[in-house]
Amino acid sequence: MTVGVCGVALAAALTAPAQAQGPDQEAALESARESSQGPSGGKPPHWELKDSGTDVRFRGLAAVSRNTAWLAGSKGTVLRTADGGRTWRNVSPPGAAELEFRDIEAFDSRRAVVLAIGEGEASRVFRTEDGGATWTESFRNTDAKAFYDCLTFFDRRHGLAMSDPVDGKFRILSTSDGGRSWEVLPSVGMPAAQEGEAGFAASGQCLVASGPRDVWLATGGAARARVLHSSDRGLTWTVTDTPIPAGDPARGVFALAFRDRTHGIAVGGDYRADQASPQAAATSRDGGRTWTTAATPPPAYRSGVTWLPHSRTSALAVGPTGTDLTTNGGRTWHTVDTGSYDTVDCTSDQACWASGEKGRVARLER
Template structure:
């Protein structure tokens, strides 16, 4: 196993035993029924676990709505619910794929999804797709370059997608698809900015790469002297970089990005080797050209999302808890101290979380008392 792969495989919560206990704090979020809540409202939020019957660690999370959600994780596991998490179906690809970790999943509805795997061999980096709810999966990409390490992917629509690898020959490698993941092509690296010494991405929640519009995408980095966000506005052909105040180092940097519209970005991260240490976040209001230092999270955070139907609320999750901000990342408040790896929200007002020990949760709220 290479040193790079060993480092990525180590990125997992230090505490894998989770409980259903949650601490509630007043914030302005969506209600449990998806109704809009004013950002200054007195909502009390918490996570409500849904029973999956699995022990896998789910870093891949792709909710489609309040009813439909997909998760992917260790031991080649993929689950899907169509009833809001009351029941989960095992829709894992057939065959002996237990050595694979599906670190990222992108879903478009209850039938169509794409998954990205990592492992400790070159060929373990694969991309599969399904068009029948996971009954069958088709292999669309297998990595053949031992220097590549694919971390994350994203889609602009059901046909056009993008995935990124850690630097190969001094530049991050980009692959794209135009047919929903059936086939992938390496993008000419001439348009990519040079990587910093030691710079790479983190395959921690599938959100080190995010997309918006029809051609915009952003990549989060760490590992080097500075944490950066790389941006493209032409579908991945050319890229520019912006530095951020999020600390960077051998195991530190930006682990997660969240985008709202095409201009508002949130960056969270930290150092997975020091999960309890607070770390500043960063925000951009100009599509990633410049990042402003945000408030400190409650610890290392591997996932983030803007909360729907709010003005400026966001959530960040990690192995030591979940934080919420109601002012676009300027200040954060911890509302839960249990472990999650990923968080994502849907257009109809639902927010889902996933993590170790088969945990999948939904965000619920109650009026302030």
């Protein structure tokens, strides 16, 4: 089950250096055209499904390299591959079958941190240092009003997790030792939440970081879909409205991707299958202070988004009805695959992975 993802445009995005100029750029594009046909004039880059051996839904994905990726999903399931998806090892934490894992962040093939969502003690964080052979529960929420949605890391030591509003403000959890211990940050620097505002634990991308200190938080479910930004690792925040439709518990910004501290993409919409999702994507060129609606947005709700490796202009967005590609920084999108995926992630060695319902996981093949 493989579907062509792009042809020349995506191949160029994956292979041409972002800084190429003039004749060098032309040579890179020509090389991309040749490589897009494969070694024997075969298929262009495409999603190739990998057999995960399970039917759980994987909304959590951490792509480490072309060979190594981690999945986190329902029924307390964590899988890891070290051979490009040919085989998957079940490395789920013992006794976690009742938990819903929705986000996972991996530092390499052995160290990872996974987040379980839910009210009260259902929200937990686990950490492994041996490829999932053993796990340590490093955080268990004891506040019945908190519901954690996403986590992110700035580096191997510093990271944050976010909860839906508690007492009128989003709650931020912080670690400075790679997820071994966590503390709740003061809420004094957090703007007040709107009535009904929350994060969406749909793809592990409602909280994302870029660089050593910048982090963004996506919201929905209220009158306006907003993005919050912190430049001091979560101590103080600013907030901006986005043009992505809101006004309903099922609508808002579901995922963010920043390729640096300035250029960002937001995707979302209405997750209900029978509802339209106009204006399902927006872009920012000033670190999230302002957002502009995509001129040609994805045609439906999208829950995950990622910049393509080493590209300043190309990104992928995924959702239950397909994958969309932009090659101009998010201004216009076109559908390149109709398979169902919840989240997507790319790595520095030019590998992209996607995962979703019914055990679906795929790697971009070239």
